[in-house]
Amino acid sequence: MNEPTGSELLRTVDLTRHFKIGGGFSRHNLHAVDEVNLTINRREIVALVGESGSGKSTIARLLAQVYKPTSGEIRFEGKSLGALRGRKQQLAYRGEVPMVFQDPFASLNPAYRVDHGIMRGLKLHRTELSPAERRAEAARVVEAVGLNPAAEILQRYPYELSGGQRQRIGFAQALAYRPKLILADEPVSMLDVSIRIGLLNVMADLRESEGVSFLYITHDIASARYVCDRVMVMYGGHIVEAGPTEDVLQEPKHPYTQLLLSAVPDPRAPLTVDVDTVKAEPPKVVNPPAGCRFRDRCPLAEPICHEVTPKLTELAPGHETACHVAQRAAAGVAG
Template identity: 85%
Template sequence: MSENTPLLETKDLTRHFRIGGGFSGNNLHAVDQVNLTINRREIVALVGESGSGKSTIARLLAQVYKPTSGEIVFEGKPLSKLRGRKAQLAYRSDVPMVFQDPFASLNPAYRVSHGIERGLKLHRTELSSAQRAQEAERVVEAVGLNPAGEILQRYPYELSGGQRQRIGFAQALAYRPKLILADEPVSMLDVSIRIGLLNVMADLRETEGVSFLYITHDIASARYVSDRVMVMYGGHIVEAGPTESILQEPKHPYTQLLLSAVPDPRAPLSVDAETAKAEPPKVINPKPGCRFRDRCPLAEAICHEKTPVLQELAPKHEAACHVAQRATAGASA
């Protein structure tokens, strides 16, 4: 397989949830026709507010949910073609997930070593008991917890929130993953220790060659750690591109809204506070049109009639916005 082949990509990935009973006819469009790619040794940030569909994408990629339609392709192979428990375990070993709540992700009845070694026994059957213990120490040291032997013998209640989240990364790392799905991994931690966890992600990318999908509502932390940013709103990807390009020259009004909350003089402030207070997107049986239109100060008639699709407006920088696309076309004419 070519090194240029994406590690993971989605093709029109869609997930709808039926709500209100079987005869209501109401469907919540959590994720609609999302196309994303993650390359080897890359950190991609998926940014958006609560309810935008970010965590649904993570659970689709982790195979917690099945897609309503569309496909997930890992190392050139569609996940829909996976057959048998062995193939499923192999994928989950390659693409583990680190969850948001460090206080709920570890079993309080067991020592820290139990969860790591149990995962090793399931996913790396070739290791002996002594080798599992040795590997557990290695991954705990890799996430910056020392002395590893002492940490492994503690119970979860003896660890801080930051230490627990590092153990979450250690558990994922023990499987020798190729991609870690990190769903809001620092949102429940004190600001003073968030940078340490972000540095763990960056270090693991360099030392272990792991890619990350970093899911967050905090666009400032995306700037700190990611190579590329994808901005999500109402189940759609509305903007995607290299991190600095997205954050220095955002094309979509929603990205501008996210940046307006960041105390950074480089961030454009073109969306006012009234926009931030407007109604959330309508994702139950949504009608055609831009899902940001009711909050957007730039919305035009076409925004209520036709759903915009991603178009490249700058090198490797895409946005799904009728107004931005017309402005770019006019500037290049």
């Protein structure tokens, strides 16, 4: 029985990942992800937006079980991933939550035809299918991502495909596992602007036709507006703002979100931070002190921003922000 659209699919609880850096006796830790709480619902496309080094890809690799959390928990369909036991359960989860990588030129083995990876994945994750059924399913998923004729595409080598076609094959490989959530890590960033919209449309179409959810990781906030239901903005290992796409992009509460939007002029997105006034100071993520990690770049920073780490707080229905200044302003308006 299919679960209802909009019901919770995945949740993280205080998800944290630190990396030890330096020599064997070093006490330096890089805080890639700190106490992140996020949810992804069924048949939903959620964008995770932020600059390079903000922790976006680390979250994707935590959800894909490439990395283990330093602390915190990931719950999929209400069950903790920490409770998964044995190869069978691990394979089942990885089939339900596959990943599409950034580089379409490195994600396919150049020595094999396109059908090799899809057929191998089907044999591994869908053991109930016969060889003939696997061949039919491979053709179906290739057609589902807009590549025709499927029989011809499956027999090509990767070098015979364009970058956009290769990335579509990446989505087809993931789709072959009958996933519930696809982790798309910067899937269009290495493609020409002219073909990016096509890949975003593939995500939207798969959500409608296959019922799959997406975590769309990107630094391009404009593309998030085009395809996503909700946006989460990440900076220095923290989620600093989250909410429905139009709410976040039309009325950004956090100064960092406003800074991102200043690079994408849009009359629907009122801006209050002048990009020229923001100092280009990178966040301190190695043994970071308490306080907001955006404070050294923020023209609105106050003493409390250097002393207390702000928590995500709901300032409008479904719209959360981790900013002392924004929270105080909202409380003042409410009062």
